[in-house]
Amino acid sequence: MEKQLIIAVSREYGTGGHRVAKALAEKFGINFYDRRMLEEIADQKNMSVDTLHKYDELPRNVFISRTVRGMSNSPEEAVANFQFDYIREKADSGESFVILGRCAEHVLKDHPALITVFILGDKEDKLKYVEERRRVNAQQAAAMMYRHDKKRKAYHNYYCPNKWGDARGYDVTLNISKLGVEKAADFLESYVRMRIELNK
Amino acid sequence: MIAQIAAITIFVVMFILIITEKIEKHYVTLGSGLLTLIVVFGICLKDFGAMWDIVNLKSIVTAEFWRTTGAESESGGVDWATVLFLGGMMVMVEGMARVGFFRWLCMRIAKLVKYKTIPIFLAFMTMSFILAMFIDSITVILFLASVTIELARLLKFNPVPMILAEVFCANLGGSATMCGDPPNIIIGSNLHYSFMDFVTNTGVIALISFVFIVAYFYFVMRKQLSTSTGGEATDFSKLPSPESAITDKVGFFVNLAIFLIAIVLLITHANTGLTVAFIGVAVALLTIITSGKHVLTVLKKVDYKTLLFFIGLFVVVGGLEHTGVLEVIADFISKICGTNYALMVVIIIWLSAIASAFIDNIPFSATMVPVIKSLAETTGISLDTLAWSLAMGTDVGGSATPIGASANVVGTAAAAKAGHPIGWGEYCKKMVPATVIVLVIATVYICAVYL
Numbered sequence: 001m002e003k004q005l006i007i008a009v010s011r012e013y014g015t016g017g018h019r020v021a022k023a024l025a026e027k028f029g030i031n032f033y034d035r036r037m038l039e040e041i042a043d044q045k046n047m048s049v050d051t052l053h054k055y056d057e058l059p060r061n062v063f064i065s066r067t068v069r070g071m072s073n074s075p076e077e078a079v080a081n082f083q084f085d086y087i088r089e090k091a092d093s094g095e096s097f098v099i100l101g102r103c104a105e106h107v108l109k110d111h112p113a114l115i116t117v118f119i120l121g122d123k124e125d126k127l128k129y130v131e132e133r134r135r136v137n138a139q140q141a142a143a144m145m146y147r148h149d150k151k152r153k154a155y156h157n158y159y160c161p162n163k164w165g166d167a168r169g170y171d172v173t174l175n176i177s178k179l180g181v182e183k184a185a186d187f188l189e190s191y192v193r194m195r196i197e198l199n200k
Numbered sequence: 201m202i203a204q205i206a207a208i209t210i211f212v213v214m215f216i217l218i219i220t221e222k223i224e225k226h227y228v229t230l231g232s233g234l235l236t237l238i239v240v241f242g243i244c245l246k247d248f249g250a251m252w253d254i255v256n257l258k259s260i261v262t263a264e265f266w267r268t269t270g271a272e273s274e275s276g277g278v279d280w281a282t283v284l285f286l287g288g289m290m291v292m293v294e295g296m297a298r299v300g301f302f303r304w305l306c307m308r309i310a311k312l313v314k315y316k317t318i319p320i321f322l323a324f325m326t327m328s329f330i331l332a333m334f335i336d337s338i339t340v341i342l343f344l345a346s347v348t349i350e351l352a353r354l355l356k357f358n359p360v361p362m363i364l365a366e367v368f369c370a371n372l373g374g375s376a377t378m379c380g381d382p383p384n385i386i387i388g389s390n391l392h393y394s395f396m397d398f399v400t401n402t403g404v405i406a407l408i409s410f411v412f413i414v415a416y417f418y419f420v421m422r423k424q425l426s427t428s429t430g431g432e433a434t435d436f437s438k439l440p441s442p443e444s445a446i447t448d449k450v451g452f453f454v455n456l457a458i459f460l461i462a463i464v465l466l467i468t469h470a471n472t473g474l475t476v477a478f479i480g481v482a483v484a485l486l487t488i489i490t491s492g493k494h495v496l497t498v499l500k501k502v503d504y505k506t507l508l509f510f511i512g513l514f515v516v517v518g519g520l521e522h523t524g525v526l527e528v529i530a531d532f533i534s535k536i537c538g539t540n541y542a543l544m545v546v547i548i549i550w551l552s553a554i555a556s557a558f559i560d561n562i563p564f565s566a567t568m569v570p571v572i573k574s575l576a577e578t579t580g581i582s583l584d585t586l587a588w589s590l591a592m593g594t595d596v597g598g599s600a601t602p603i604g605a606s607a608n609v610v611g612t613a614a615a616a617k618a619g620h621p622i623g624w625g626e627y628c629k630k631m632v633p634a635t636v637i638v639l640v641i642a643t644v645y646i647c648a649v650y651l
Contacts, residue, residue: 045619055621062220064624066603068338069503071613073602075621082619 003199004113005030005096007192008104010156011119012165013148014126014141016181018100020119023185025098028192033090034100041082055079057101057151059158080159101152105170106160115195117188118170122177171195203244207519210235214516218560226505229512236519245523253277254518266478268392277518278511279566281389281477282382286336287507288480289379292458293339294501295487298494299452301459302343303445305331310351311442317357317425321365322414324348328366329410332373333380333403334463337607338503340370345614353618354439360620361421364630367611368599372413372638374607375595376406378476379466382510383565383594385476387587390569394470401588402595405645409596409638416634454490458483513563521570530574541581542647548572548589549643553597553635557604561594568594585650592642600635602627 007024011017018034025032038056042049058076065074072078084107087099091108105116121129130141153164162169172191176184214232218225241251252258254277259265265281296302309327313319324344331340344366345359352359374381378388378398388398446452462483465474474482491498520526537544548568555564568590576583598605602612602624608631612622 047619051621054623064603066609067221068606068609068613071610071617073609073612073616073622075616075623078613078616078621081617 003196004091004094005192005196006091006104006108006111006113006115007098007188008108008114008116009098009100009119010105010117010152010164010170011101012121012126013145013152014130015119015121015176016129016184017119017176019181020176020185020188021098021100023181024188024192027185027189028096028098030096030098032098032100033087037083037086037102041086045082051075052079052082056083057155059154080155084159103156103159106162112199115192116170116172118165118167118173119176119184120165120173121175125177203240204523204525206244207236207240207516207523207525210239211516211520215559215563218563224505226508226512229509229516231512233512233515236516240519240523250522254515254522256280256514260477266475267473268475278514279386279389281475282385283507283510285379285385285389285476285480286382286510287502287504288482288484289335289462290502290507291484291487291498292455292462293335294498295451295491296335296455296459297339297343297501298447298491298498299455300445300447301452301455302331302339303347304442304452306343306347307440307442307445310347311439315351315355315436315439317355318418318422320351321362321421321425322418324362325365325369325414325417328369329373329376329406332370332607333377334459334466337370337374337381337605338610340373341367341607341611342614344370345611349614349618351439357426358424358620359618360615360622360626361417361424361630363611363615364622364627365417365421367605367607368413368417368631368634369410370607371595371599371605372406372410375592376403377466381591381595382562384591386562386565387569387591389476391573391583391587393587395466396470398591399467401584402591405588405592405642408645409641412637412641413634416637417630420630420633448494451490451494455487458486458490461486510562513566517563517566517570520567526567526570527574530571530578533571534575534579537579539579541579541585541651544575544579544581545585545589545646545651546643548586549593549639549646552590552593553600553639556594556597557600557635561598561605565590565594582650585646588650589642589646592646593639596635596638596642599638600628600632 005028009017009021009024022032035056038052039049042052055075056079060072060074060077065072065077083102087102087104087107090097091111096113105114108114126145127138127141130136130144131138134141134144136144156164167173172188174184174188179187210232214228217223217228237251237254241247241254256277260280305327309323310320313323328340328344345363348359348362348366352362371381375384376399378384378393378395384398384402387393462479465479465482469476469479487498488495533544533547537547552564552568572586572590573583575581576586599608602608602622612627615622
């Protein structure tokens with residue numbers, strides 16, 4: 001890959017967005033970063049990965065944390081900032097990668113190599129996907145979807161000025177129900193290639 | 201009645217907005233203060249004289265404001281003495297920080313104890329306690345925590361227990377003097393107590409408590425501290441020398457001299473008659489004059505937002521006081537206690553402590569000062585007893601949770617930034633027992649000595 005390429009993928013729970021993001025990384029032969037970046041951060045900071053997981057992708061709780069002279073004592077905010085710094089460092093090093101979640105579309109918003117994607121889906125399809133993948137019944141799948149999406153939305157909307165899933169905050173918003181995971185990855189690949197062509 | 205409802209509503213909304221941090225807190229209190237002036241005094245009470253009294257600018261031009269003659273001066277509203285004193289001390293502290301004084305002091309002490317973890321732990325607790333008596337606990341913890349983290353990295357120990365102990369001792373040290381913690385400045389300047397009044401009352405309680413607290417933290421944390429995360433021996437030559445912290449040698453001695461002058465002026469202010477407002481302005485002017493070309497650097501670092509926060513807050517509390525809301529609270533406490541003064545002391549200490557553990561102790565103490573004044577007038581209990589109870593409760597109670605006091609926030613934020621996020625569970629497990637120990641000591645001492 002000649003020019004740097006960064007693809008930030010955000011997604012609703014149950015859309016298979018993780019698989020799409022991974023497929024995109026494979027198609028372009030670039031690194032893929034998701035929750036596992038916490039292991040590397042834990043190594044760098046000499047801290048327990050469990051601590052990082054505990055506070056991962058959570059918004060700051062305003063009732064149990066405070067800010068004094070610009071310093072926040074929220075562990076959630078500290079862990080979020082570790083990840084934002086990690087993403088920025090990767091981007092600044094010139095590396096090409098696909099990043100899943102972590103507000104990357106906002107953290108790297110001024111980066112010229114950035115392409116941002118939000119993947120959504122129809123409720124019935126997402127339910128079916130969660131039931132099959134997680135081997136749970138419809139009620140449990142609905143509860144999981146509600147919980148995860150609520151958490152992702154709260155996390156995103158706390159750290160980013162644009163709203164989670166609002167089309168105005170992304171280059172592409174794609175309803176995966178109409179294409180499925182593989183076709184969606186193909187579609188996004190062609191979109192990214194078009195962008196690369198235009199930027200040449 | 202409408203004025204009371206308006207004053208309470210503004211106060212409650214202000215508190216909620218401070219907690220949510222959606223808007224910077226100085227804008228919140230200034231906006232609330234302006235609303236209090238317009239709605240409570242202007243529209244509801246139609247009392248424009250009281251409006252002017254609450255702003256209280258006229259107090260600054262009186263001779264009594266700068267040098268007390270012992271005459272009784274009653275003034276509510278904005279406590280300009282507190283604002284000027286805090287502002288002046290901030291300028292002085294920034295002057296000291298610029299020349300590297302705090303970092304030098306931390307590194308010097310670490311070197312003195314030969315970079316041994318447990319002696320550093322004990323020395324830093326003591327330093328935190330003593331420094332916080334004279335300068336704000338935020339600055340004390342900013343420097344102590346950053347040096348602790350640096351030493352922890354080099355000497356391979358866990359910095360969290362040490363930072364927590366430093367935070368607690370800073371809050372405890374702050375309770376010992378009039379200028380140690382903002383609630384004490386508010387209590388002292390409103391109720392006309394001197395620096396030595398605090399030292400001989402809350403200072404004694406703080407010192408007794410400090411002995412117990414050092415022992416408590418030592419036994420609770422020694423295991424965590426002695427467990428080194430690395431096996432190899434530390435190369436002490438890699439450690440920065442204390443002298444490398446000093447950025448301006450002449451400035452270092454000049455600012456140290458100003459600090460010593462401030463301490464002398466504070467200790468003797470009951471004899472000299474110089475007020476805290478005078479002392480604040482004097483040390484600020486001395487720092488400005490001697491800072492030369494660095495004056496703008498120093499002034500830019502002053503936390504003017506906190507000063508604006510205080511001004512707005514005093515107006516809102518003035519609204520509550522003027523409309524009689526605080527008397528209702530005082531009446532309620534006196535009804536519960538009757539003439540049982542011990543119960544009153546217990547309520548003031550523990551209520552203040554519990555409230556300060558969760559909400560900012562500055563608005564709380566500003567609100568409670570008129571309440572204890574009213575209690576003393578109506579029940580006959582000595583105002584001194586209630587003042588020391590309020591000071592100990594608000595100063596120490598704030599240590600119990602990560603959000604209770606500014607020093608806790610700064611300490612835990614510095615730890616989090618360095619890769620050691622501290623959750624409520626971990627924090628409270630160590631700090632709540634320590635807080636309870638001091639509160640029990642304070643309750644027993646005040647009941648035994650003053651009642």
